[in-house]
Amino acid sequence: MLQRLQARDVVVESSPVLQVHGEETNITAVELQDGRRIPLDAIFAVATMTPHDSYLQHLRLERNETPMGSFLAVDQMFRTSHPRIWAAGNVVNPGANVPLSISSGNFAGAAANAALTEQEFDRAVASSQQRT
Structure with a gap:
């Protein structure tokens, strides 16, 4: 650059x-x-984008290295590299403003709910198969 x-x-x-x-x-x-x-008569300054996700560091979640910094990597359902952790907003997208963060957080919550519901169904099926 x-x-x-x-x-x-x-x-x-x-x-x-x-x-x-x-x-x-x-x-x-x-x-x-x-x-x-x-x-001079003009200034162009570049901010360093720093997600506040250091509390997750011990989990060693995969990250995406971008020109704007290092951010949590997620799939299309906002699931991280850990099967039970979802992330959204500006910890995964440095350009996410408040409305976009709210929207992705809502979607991530729905995806987490769907995964938990699927897990409950899987347990119910396993339990019913043990009874027969």
Whole structure:
């Protein structure tokens, strides 16, 4: 990515920005941690997407490495690599806003319910076969 930007004469500064100078929407410069002050009239900043899923780390669930970060891998039913864990929203999709997270959470809940219902039916069938 860096090579592509540089090929288009885009300057990428890796030193953290300490202060943005200017008034209101009129940006005039940034002061960098390394002491340089760079005049400019626009800034493009990239956030690092970090899902708050560290409490699941010990489960060693599969992850998808994306250009936007590392997120839980799920199938079309939002099931993770663990057969009894479903995940939805922005822990699986870095671009998920609130409505999309609500929708995928609703679908994941329905999928989990269906899996539990299927498990109950399987147990009932096994129990009835033992009685005969």
